[in-house]
Amino acid sequence: MEKYRLIGVELSPYTVKLRAILRYRHIPHVWLCRFPQFFEETRTLNPGLMPVLQYPDGAYRVDSTFIAQDLEDIFSNARSIFPTDPALAFLAHLIEDMADEWLCKMVFHYRFSYDIDRLYGPRWVMDDTLVASSADELDRHYSIFLERQTNRMQLFGCLPEHTDLLETGYRDVLESLEDFVSNEKFLFGTRPSIADFSLYGQLVTLMHDLSPGAVMRRIAPRTISWLMRLADTSGVDGTWLDHDQPSETLKKLLTMAGRIYLPYLKANANAFTNNENSFTTHLDGHRYTQPVFKYHVKCLNTLIRKFNTLKASDKKRLDLLLEGTNCFSQLVGMQAN
Ligand SMILES: N[C@@H](CCC(=O)N[C@@H](CS)C(=O)NCC(=O)O)C(=O)O
Structure with a gap:
């Protein structure tokens, strides 16, 4: 394998951040918008965050900040995203x-406070996450995800x-x-x-x-x-x-x-x-x-x-x-x- 593999979902800020960096830097990669695949492959990764970048040597890495810096070290002098000063x-x-x-x-x-937003973004995340699920299955997973994230709002200071x-x-x-x-x-x-x-x-x-x-x-x-x-x-x-x-x-x-x-x-x-x-x-x-x-x-x-x-x-x-x-x-x- 020669290319990096970026695994995440479209509505994850850190995923699209890293995808935009890979594109700007001309780093050969493929984009995998498929959470079950991510889950299966990366079950043992800790912390279990999105996105995951698989390097050509097979290693999986998380944390967009760490990865961006690491890619600078690997591809030095090529379209750096860190000002030289x-x-x-x-x-x-x-x-x-x-x-x-x-x-x-x-x-x-915003995503988990307002009814209009609660109905939209989280459902999209689950749709990206599940492979070919029926409307009923999607509804079930959406409800579980929504409840889990709503319960976590206080942890993040979203009161x-x-x-x-x-x-x-x-x-x-x-x-x-x-x-x-x-x-x-x-x-x-x-x-x-x-x-x-x-x-x-x-x-x-x-x-x-x-x-x-x-x-x-x-x-x-x-x-x-x-x-x-x-x-x-x-x-x-x-x-x-x-x-x-x-x-x-x-x-x-x-x-x-x-x-x-x-x-x-x-x-x-x-x-x-x-x-x-x-x-x-x-x-x-x-x-x-x-x-x-x-x-x-x-x-x-x-x-x-x-x-x-x-x-x-x-x-x-x-x-x-x-x-x-x-x-x-x-x-x-x-x-x-
Ligand atoms: N600092 C990490 C944060 C990544 C992160 O928080 N990803 C979220 C999705 S946007 C996640 O995977 N959360 C796991 C969860 O909600 O359990 C980065 O820059 O990549």
Whole structure:
């Protein structure tokens, strides 16, 4: 076998993120939208996440962030998705992390909160998941899946009282992008970065779901075209821009990281260190409660490690690039556990 095999479903943000990366990077692969096959083949994988990428040597791997970095090491110098400037590469990583770990709460919130969305997306996921099932079988699996995911909402912090925080945040992301996106314009230049692909994964999923999709159609129609183009950028040849003057969009996304995402990660990590099971904090003026999430402790540690390995001159530039975003002061002086 020479090709990579990507196994997942269309409505999984991390699956389509990784598929878009494989396409942009011209990495030979096949796409398998078939969950039972994934399940049979990968029964023993832990954690059991989607997507799974099978490498040509037969090994199965999960975690789109880890895989994206691993593919950089394997296919070095070929259509990299990490800006060459270390300070910008750090910012791309920060936005990737926020998209993967915070915007996903918006996906979960919309998909399982509103009747219209509960009827649509989860049924599609199950339809992708089952091979040739009858309408009755589909209904049965759909009900089981819906109940399971609804029960997990509280684990992810998707509580009714967080609606305003999550929905305002969603509209803010769309409004920031809408002013900026155009053909072959990406966050760090005229070529896409890991940050664009992560935003793509979450936002295109929100676009498919009915209520967040209606919001997007109303307030961010150009963002929809931008997402559609990001699905397959195999023909894009661009350059990284000199970003000592970051775009307003980049600034707005980083401001969200400074006001919401980093304070969230820190509150979660503090609760973990203090052996607490859950935490309550304030994020951008909204009260927020969630059980401690261990994976997000790891995310914060990775960000801190990346920040701390930057040279003093890159940190100095980051201080300027991040001015007014409240990010730099939260990162400086922190140690990974
Ligand atoms: N950090 C992982 C997250 C992947 C993930 O959470 N995938 C979801 C589907 S979108 C999943 O498989 N969840 C398993 C479950 O719901 O049991 C990545 O980047 O790939």
